[in-house]
Amino acid sequence: MKPYSIREKQNREILRQGMKDGIPIALGYLAVSFSLGIAAKNAGLNEAQGFIASFLCTASAGEYVGFTLIGASATLIEIALATLVANARYILMSCAMSQRLDPKMPFFHRFLMSLHVTDEIFGISIARDGYLNPNYSYGAAAVSVPAWAIGTSLGILAGNILPMRLVSAFSVALYGMFLAIIIPPARKNKVIAGLIIVCFTLSFASNYIPYFCELSEGMRTIILTVLLSSLAALIFPKKEDESDE
Secondary structure (H helix, E strand, O other): OHHHHHHHHHHHHHHHHHHHHHHHHHHHHHHHHHHHHHHHHHOOOOHHHHHHHHHHOOOHHHHHHHHHHHHOOOOHHHHHHHHHHHOOHHHHHHHHHHOOOOOOOOHHHHHHHHOOOOHHHHHHHHOOOOOOOHHHHHHHHHHHHHHHHHHHHHHHHHOOOOOHHHHHHOOHHHHHHHHHHHHHHHHHOHHHHHHHHHHHHHHHHOOOOOOHHHOOHHHHHHHHHHHHHHHHHHHOOOOHHHOOO
């Protein structure tokens, strides 16, 4: 009984840590999803429908695509395929996270964690040392996901009352969170810093490269991620003594 109590105490502490780290994500989500609510309002969704949609799909690009197609009276198959393409990058994130899970972790933990693989939760989770404890992801999701859904509902309520310039300005908070994730490791490792610069440069250039620019943003993200990560692994392999125990 004593070892179980110690483990339970550790899990509660990790859960609280996840909730703490999820607070800045929640604040960014609340602001960004507000503009998403404007798109949902234009598509004809009410506050409850927008809340449910954002609670079940915490992906800005995917939801924008979905709301746009709903407004255009697209079929369910078209909406599903378009959302799959827009959110395809999360497949890569899930594969990366699966390599950091304890092989003995039950399936239901893996399933619940997969529901909340967002850019930000993935970033703070993958940065932790050792095996990923599911309670950390649960804590971050428990704070950030409701904020994402509430922000969408508030955006629908506001409708077109606020100027679009003001609504668009809220998205700056999300970029601030990304900077908070990538700056610390970049300061410690020059290779990571260089790769980040290359990623930014190629991501910007992909909007103007012939044929490549015609691909969806999600597909371009997948191609660049696979290409750059593969090249980085080949050119700058991680030494055995640097890997996790």
